Amino acid sequence: MAKFILGKKLNMTQKFLPDGRVMPVTVVEAGPCTVVQVKGEKDGYQAVQIGFGKRRQVSKPLAGHLKGLANFRYLREFNIDDKNKLERGQAFDVTSFRPGDILTVTGVSKGKGFQGVVKRHGFHGHPPTHGHKDQERMPGSIGSTEPQRVFKGTRMAGHMGVDTITVRNLELIDIEPEKNLLYIKGAVPGSRQALLEIVSEGELTPLEKKIASVEEVAVKPEVLAEEVKNEVPVIKEETKAEEVIPNAGEEKRQ
Structure with a gap:
């Protein structure tokens, strides 16, 4: 079984452990999230779609999809098994996680713009002397004469960043349920306020009370x-x- 949650990256700081060690951590504001859709045999696979964040306006198709729920900014799917009995409208937060959990965090890396091969791919570059002039950061040859073409996947200069990055085996140092905060050891991909998908082994514990829908809150x-x-x-x-x-x-x- 797996437990999961959506969150946004706030900043990096450090935590002092009981044994006196200083641990660099990333502060993530995670949840609360709400189950928007549960997929099963009709869809051909077992998954659950959850919503996180708020937005002011939504399109008509999305409004129909979120009928009876809040206007969520982010919607993401996670695979589940038959043991996870989640229902539409159930909510969960960081209380499902415990310090010491091993996390898998997925996010979008920072954009670096157009970069050369030295920064983008770690090329060594050319020596500044011995017959070279203004070639220190040049890529060099990109192929021989015989193919008369450049092979696909050849490492060259281009756009860097804005890639989906997954970091595994990150330890959860501490949680603050009152503020919906997770303190994750080390660095995670993305800039501040970036969306993160957090997955760990364990059981997801929904909150006892469902999120009140628009129909339930309607006044007589x-x-x-x-x-x-x-x-x-x-x-x-x-x-x-x-x-x-x-x-x-x-x-x-x-």
């Missing part, structure tokens, strides 16, 4: 009318008495 019409009646102030119309001028009609006649 009679209750809403009563609240509106109590909130709206009553405006009294003040009528001014008309002033009667004596003998006004007689003066006009004269």
Whole structure:
């Protein structure tokens, strides 16, 4: 069985262990996540789709997919087995994890832009002397004459970064359930606020109470009318008495 959660990378810091050692850790704000869809025999495989984060607006197809739930910013799928009995609307957080768990973290690496072969692939470069001029960081030959083409996969200069990176065997040092924080040993891929997929061995424990859906929170019409009646102030119309001028009609006649 596997447990999983979505989170965003906050920053790196250090934690002091009980034995006095200083451990570099990455702070990740993980969860709470909600089960959006459970896939089974009809879909051809066992998986669960979970939502994380908030967004203001969603498209109509996505609104139909999230009917009765919040507008989640991220949706990701994780494979499950028959033992995981999750239902749509169930929520879970970092309380499913324990210090000492071995994690597998997946994220998108930082973008570096267009880079040369020395930085991108670790080429040694050319010597600055002995017949070379302005060739220190050049790639050199990219093929011989015979094929008359460049083979696919030849390491050359190009865009670097923004790759899906998975780092395994990361130890979970500590958790803070009150703040939904995970302290993971070492570095994880991605920049700050980047989305991370965290997977570990163990059982996922859903929260006892489901996330209230939009339909469950709907207020009855009679209750809403009563609240509106109590909130709206009553405006009294003040009528001014008309002033009667004596003998006004007689003066006009004269």
